[in-house]
Amino acid sequence: MPSSVTWGLLLLAGLCCLAPATLDEDAIQSASHKFMLNLADTAFSLYHQLVGPSNTTNIFFSPVSIATAFAMLSLGAEGTTRTELLEGLHLYWKEVPEAAIYTGLLNLLHTINEPDSEPWLITGNILFANLSVKFKDEFLKYVWELRHSDVFCLRFRDAKARSKVNDFIEMKIQEQDLDLFEEFDKDTTLVLVDYIVFEGLLEVKFEAETYVSEAFHVDKKTMKRIFMFRRSGQFELLHDEALSSWVLLQHYRGLGPTFLILPDAGKMQHLEAEVSQEHLTRIFHSMAARSASVYLPKVYISGTYDLKATLGGMGITKVFNDGAELSGISEGQPLKLSKALHEARLIIDEIVMDRSGARPSGKHRSNLLTVKFNRPFLVILMDKNFNIPLFLGKMVKPW
Template sequence: MKTTVILLLMWVAFLAPLGRAQEVSSNITELTTKNIDFAMDLYRLIASHHDDNIFFSPLCMSTAFTILAMGAQGTTRQQILKGLRLDTLEQDERPELLAELFHELQANITQDGGLQLDQGTAMFVHLQFEVLKAFSAQIQKYFNADSFNVDFSNSKASMATINEYIKHKTGDKVTDMISKIDPLTQLMVVNTIFFQGKWELPFIAKSTTNQRFYVDKYNIVQVPMMFNDNNFYMARDTNLKIRILKLPYLGGAAMLIVLPEKTEDYTSIDDHINAEVFQGWLKQLKKMRMEVNLPRFKMEQSYEMHKILPDLGITDIFTSRANLSQISTVLGLQVSEVLHKAVIEVDETGTTAAATTTVGIVAKSMPFRFIVDRPFFVFIYHEVTNTILFMGRVIDPTKK
């Protein structure tokens, strides 16, 4: 018997945030720190396979595998939690603690109601397969999971049902996610995250012009370069020789652009980024007037995570050694594949809300310029908790 887990991260479009002051518990702060370190671990593994664009949702991945950990025991559970960097948070006397923390984190992210972020979990269960009631109740309680019965032996019908669910949960942005289903599949877990952000300070559409983007020393492409002139937050990391720019969204999220200096190769910082470094960047941000040039780009990235996660020590769950006895009493359950798909679309638009743009009267001499005309890193994060929702790197913005 096989269990298939599908993870996907969805779409980012339009762009703009500043959150209200909220109390974040020390446990949530620690969870966020662990999630950032997991995000960097996963990024480095993906980056080690190629030099192309990268985009994924670490929150989507960690949420889905925390759900699997709730259904696992023994070495299988230990490997998952260690791979996610969450093993130090676990308490034997409180086995539901991690689920409670993820539930609290989700509440923190969405409590303002202004952030358009929808994270969903669903179980698709084979007609003759019985999921333990305790497991169903837990993922419903902590992750608000939907549950559906499907006939996996009818691959075409079950595939259509699941793809329609994914399409609906992602605002029609991800279609035909599943291209094949093993008839032996007994359970499929789908985790989706959909984000749509509007810039707090929209770019000026009529100012977008085609400009050069230097992929490397030998490859130059033309990209539609957006323009904005406003008060933004920026920082420098002199050790890593990078500049950091924060572009806020309405509703409490922000995009962080990390741009290596022209003399630096973008791979030179890969081994140095961790939670401490990332959180340090956020603390160093200072507000200043500047001109920003950022490419308009769109990416769609897919990953077979079952081929990547074993390098984080998560191995047994993909083999006959898997212990998923908290999900079902059926013997032989194992995860056959983990699919993750991420889509991002960045353009000038917010809503037609030019009135929200801050206008200041300043003496304009030579403004500071932040020109993103070479490979850069992108992080989309929730400002109050510092939770990374999405991250990646853009090597060539003309390639989807």
């Protein structure tokens, strides 16, 4: 049976070149589409790992970016290492051909990396490897085709290794003073950095009437006054009883719908436990415009995660251990993934002041439904083609 790397190379060479008896292109495309829908399970599984015991930390990540990064690694994995990667990320089912996994991921990555797309999106992977690692040519070719991943070789024991790694990441993300790595231990051989940065452009700008100082309640004991933008008008807004939450729908260029989900007071844990792909689909189809006065903080949210601990909670451990089966990546010495980091950032700066002067009167505004995003809320940005969470986060401290 062909290795996983060979499968990837065959796909990239063109599915039409494969014998019909071995692989049917229509069947692969159909199966890969069904498989992509299950990435929603990956999104919420990752969220539950990241939310942890803390209720005072912002969360923001891209489940698609993480899944594709480790699907890439699975191409060089064998045995239980590979099985853990695919099953832990909900990427493997007996009824779905293996090739459908990579076809689906390739299709998704193509749609979010279209060169003419309007949103500003930076996404990719970097593999940092010790100079002693001898990569296999077929693995390097595939990781470039899948995600245009960079491979950077250095001596981790050198005193300047840390600054070289941080400088390279800053250059790729176009951000200064990240300082993501403090040090490397003497056994470090392979480090994966997965990154994605999105600067959103609303299809219709949020034209605020004014901005006001409002109390943002992180929890019952923590409050801080922040500036919030206020607008009265028509919004895609509803209160969902099943989630005990207000849901505001927004639309960014190049993406599917974005859900801002504000739980009722004291209902965040209920929302986190109940929200699912099915809820989002139902809410989207039942949404209608209504008049309201909405208060929103400026949205800038980021997250940096050590994925070893996160994925360990999902049953993915062997790739990080001495027994890792990564013979498809390198020749010679045994190899394991020493560190894996995910960096995600969201910047929304499409709120402008309404200078038209056409504002509701005080009496009219007082009769409007008022929804204030003045306590922690969820942010879910959907992919436009597969309608799965591309980003998922929780805004706890909008400052």
